[in-house]
Amino acid sequence: MTxxxxxxxxxxxxxxxxxSAASLPTRAWGLISAVNxxxxxxxxxxxxxxxxxxxxxxxxxxxxxxTLMAQLQEESVSLGRDLAARSTDPLLINDLxxxxxxxxxxxxxxPDVRYAFILDHNGRVVAHTFSGGFPADLVSANAVAADTHHxxxxxxxxxxxxxxxxxxxxxGKAGTARIGLSEARMRATVAAITTRLLLTTALVSLVGxxxxxxxxxLLTRPVRQLVxxxxxxxxxxxxxxxxxxxxxxxxxxxxxxxxxxxxxxxxDAERQEREQMRAFYLRQIITAQxxxxxxxxxxxxxxxxxxxxxxxxxxxxxxEASSAAEVHTRLADLRGVASATLENVRRLALELRxxxxxxxxxxxxxxxxxxxxxxRFKIPVAVQIIGLDDWRLASEIETALYxxxxxxxxNVAKYARATHVSVLLERRDGQINAIIEDNGCGxxxxxxxxxxxxxxxxxxxxxxxxxxxxxxTLAVESQTGCGTTVYVRVPVxx
Amino acid sequence: xxxxxxxxxxxxxxxxxxxxxxPTAADGxxxxxxxxxxxxxxxxxxxxxxxxxxxxxxxxxxGNVDSYTPLLTYLGQKLNRPVEMVQRRTYAEVxxxxxxxxxxxxxxxxxxxVAGKQDFGMQLLAAPQVNGDTVYYSNLIVPANSPAGSMADxxxxxxxxxxxxxxxGRVYPTSLVRDLDAKPEAFFSRxxxxxxxxxxxxAVADGLTDGAAVDSLVYDFAVERDPGLVAKVKVxxxxxxxxxxxxxxxxxxxxxxxAELHGLLLDLPATPEGPAILAALGFDRFVSIEDAAYDxxxxxxxxxxxxx
Numbered sequence: 001m002t003x004x005x006x007x008x009x010x011x012x013x014x015x016x017x018x019x020s021a022a023s024l025p026t027r028a029w030g031l032i033s034a035v036n037x038x039x040x041x042x043x044x045x046x047x048x049x050x051x052x053x054x055x056x057x058x059x060x061x062x063x064x065x066x067t068l069m070a071q072l073q074e075e076s077v078s079l080g081r082d083l084a085a086r087s088t089d090p091l092l093i094n095d096l097x098x099x100x101x102x103x104x105x106x107x108x109x110x111p112d113v114r115y116a117f118i119l120d121h122n123g124r125v126v127a128h129t130f131s132g133g134f135p136a137d138l139v140s141a142n143a144v145a146a147d148t149h150h151x152x153x154x155x156x157x158x159x160x161x162x163x164x165x166x167x168x169x170x171x172g173k174a175g176t177a178r179i180g181l182s183e184a185r186m187r188a189t190v191a192a193i194t195t196r197l198l199l200t201t202a203l204v205s206l207v208g209x210x211x212x213x214x215x216x217x218l219l220t221r222p223v224r225q226l227v228x229x230x231x232x233x234x235x236x237x238x239x240x241x242x243x244x245x246x247x248x249x250x251x252x253x254x255x256x257x258x259x260x261x262x263x264x265x266x267x268d269a270e271r272q273e274r275e276q277m278r279a280f281y282l283r284q285i286i287t288a289q290x291x292x293x294x295x296x297x298x299x300x301x302x303x304x305x306x307x308x309x310x311x312x313x314x315x316x317x318x319x320e321a322s323s324a325a326e327v328h329t330r331l332a333d334l335r336g337v338a339s340a341t342l343e344n345v346r347r348l349a350l351e352l353r354x355x356x357x358x359x360x361x362x363x364x365x366x367x368x369x370x371x372x373x374x375x376r377f378k379i380p381v382a383v384q385i386i387g388l389d390d391w392r393l394a395s396e397i398e399t400a401l402y403x404x405x406x407x408x409x410x411n412v413a414k415y416a417r418a419t420h421v422s423v424l425l426e427r428r429d430g431q432i433n434a435i436i437e438d439n440g441c442g443x444x445x446x447x448x449x450x451x452x453x454x455x456x457x458x459x460x461x462x463x464x465x466x467x468x469x470x471x472x473t474l475a476v477e478s479q480t481g482c483g484t485t486v487y488v489r490v491p492v493x494x
Numbered sequence: 495x496x497x498x499x500x501x502x503x504x505x506x507x508x509x510x511x512x513x514x515x516x517p518t519a520a521d522g523x524x525x526x527x528x529x530x531x532x533x534x535x536x537x538x539x540x541x542x543x544x545x546x547x548x549x550x551x552x553x554x555x556x557g558n559v560d561s562y563t564p565l566l567t568y569l570g571q572k573l574n575r576p577v578e579m580v581q582r583r584t585y586a587e588v589x590x591x592x593x594x595x596x597x598x599x600x601x602x603x604x605x606x607x608v609a610g611k612q613d614f615g616m617q618l619l620a621a622p623q624v625n626g627d628t629v630y631y632s633n634l635i636v637p638a639n640s641p642a643g644s645m646a647d648x649x650x651x652x653x654x655x656x657x658x659x660x661x662x663g664r665v666y667p668t669s670l671v672r673d674l675d676a677k678p679e680a681f682f683s684r685x686x687x688x689x690x691x692x693x694x695x696x697a698v699a700d701g702l703t704d705g706a707a708v709d710s711l712v713y714d715f716a717v718e719r720d721p722g723l724v725a726k727v728k729v730x731x732x733x734x735x736x737x738x739x740x741x742x743x744x745x746x747x748x749x750x751x752x753a754e755l756h757g758l759l760l761d762l763p764a765t766p767e768g769p770a771i772l773a774a775l776g777f778d779r780f781v782s783i784e785d786a787a788y789d790x791x792x793x794x795x796x797x798x799x800x801x802x
Contacts, residue, residue, distance in 0.1 A: 088556060092555030092556065092581045093581045093583045094581070094582065095583060114528065115528065130531055133531025133533055134533075135528050135531060136530065136532050138526055141526055155526055157525060157527065157528045158527050158528065159528055162528070170556055173563070174559070
């Protein structure tokens, strides 16, 4: 901080007037925002009270001084005129004792009167209220022309200002009356009232501080709670609820906060549930994968292995064949076994991943699957395709829809004891609707989806997960004895 | 933080600054030390001894100043020396001043002259002439609405005297009471002194007293000046004529001065200023007068003195 050259202003004023890079409002705001709420409110209340108190005190003091000063001057004039009128006759008949009595009475009855004296027409003091002498130069301090009403002037004395009024007695023919009224009592009154006002200001300041502390407590209590609750929410604890202390903005904030934490808690619960479901499904996928491998292994072992073993036995038989005709017959058998094995392997491959889905699309793949399904499980499947004949969808959508239909049909074959299944695939309004309906025994769809047994029937969840993965929805409608319908809806765009 | 402290200090100091903002006193006026008391300067002896003229309080001091100032100013010019007017509350005080030589000339009351002549040789200088005569009367006055028609009707009432030795204001009305075979102290319910005739008239006009006796010259002069008095005051009795209040000089006044003053007074009507001076006094002129003019007064005054 550098003091401007030649400046004698103390550092305090300097700190206020010091030029700064930041603008004054910015600095003021910096100052205000740096303190906490309590100090702000306290400062506000104190500043208001003190400024108001000072303003009122200044105003009252000024007005009072003015009024009392005017009164003092008026009193000086009126007392002077009274004195002049009452001293006329005694002065004319040279009744000095009476004049002195008059002067003393005037001084005694008016505490503001510092002195009074009478001059004769030659300007000589004939009577005065001083005892043991007379102040030098007092006579010449004020004068009045014989033809004027009065003349008042202020005289500086060692006791303060005295308002001196000179009044001609009997138009100046008898002399002059002089009276001096001291400002001391007036000043004392002003000082007393100023002190009282300042005391009042101090008292009000004290009350203001208490009120500010209470107000701060009132204001910061909900804020503090909100801060604590927010901290809890940040840690992941959604249980705290803030109390609504008052029906004001803070109350609204508390309400909004409570609503928000409730929403957050609900969302968190949903998220956790989904998370659990996903984890569970992941395990299921891994399990399913193992199951699939087990099945393939079993099929390879049971069917392809058996077939190849038969081929080995047949080949040995061919080796041991005694005649060409027998070789011929045995080779024909072997071919039959090889052909059946080849068919099995092809079916296995097809089930794992139908290449027709990639090559010819969803519709062709479904139709083929339906044909094979009917051939395998002896359940007729009616496939109806609407608005999708030459339409190729994104491959993940085609795969998902294919698997969902496949899973649904597998479920029908496994559990439904149905005699007929229909599959409807329809493209309408930018979305694909797939409906798989059977006339089987049905089941309690809601119950299954809710129950713990869901894990056992996870096919349903798998189907739903697949649908949701591609942005679609899946619903199952079923009642015991009334068949089952699976609705799938997937947006695909125009 | 330091700035915050500074700001707080400023706010807290604000009320204190208020106390400092005192109303400004008159500047540039020399300071007078009221407690530095010094003896008053002694009155310097006059280079020329002034002619001191006493005026009896026939009318109030203020009225005397108005009436006599032109005459005294004139005398001062003619005598070429300052003239000082002296007034006292009572006639007795003026007589004392004359006896001591503190006053050279005096306008006195008739009975004061009688007493002064007897006591210390007061000398007649001249007498005013009013309405062509050198006599005056004592007027018994009551409020205009009073039913009283004579002194007898004022029994048990309040009565105002002018001065203890005033002839028209006390001696004559007292003689009227004595003629009724009563004493004033018992006759009236209350008596008091007004010390001048115009104050007595005012006391009656204002209803302060039920009656008073006043100098007819003063009464006529007052009525002339303030005609409204007629509506408030009425005269119910007029005394026989008595010698008019004279102008006198003290026993020690030099004969030359006495002669000079006599000439000046008597010559007034012939001077340019004279008529205005006489008009202010309400006199026609000044004339010489003999002591015998006051014999009738002396009789009543002696009776009064004997009664007291």
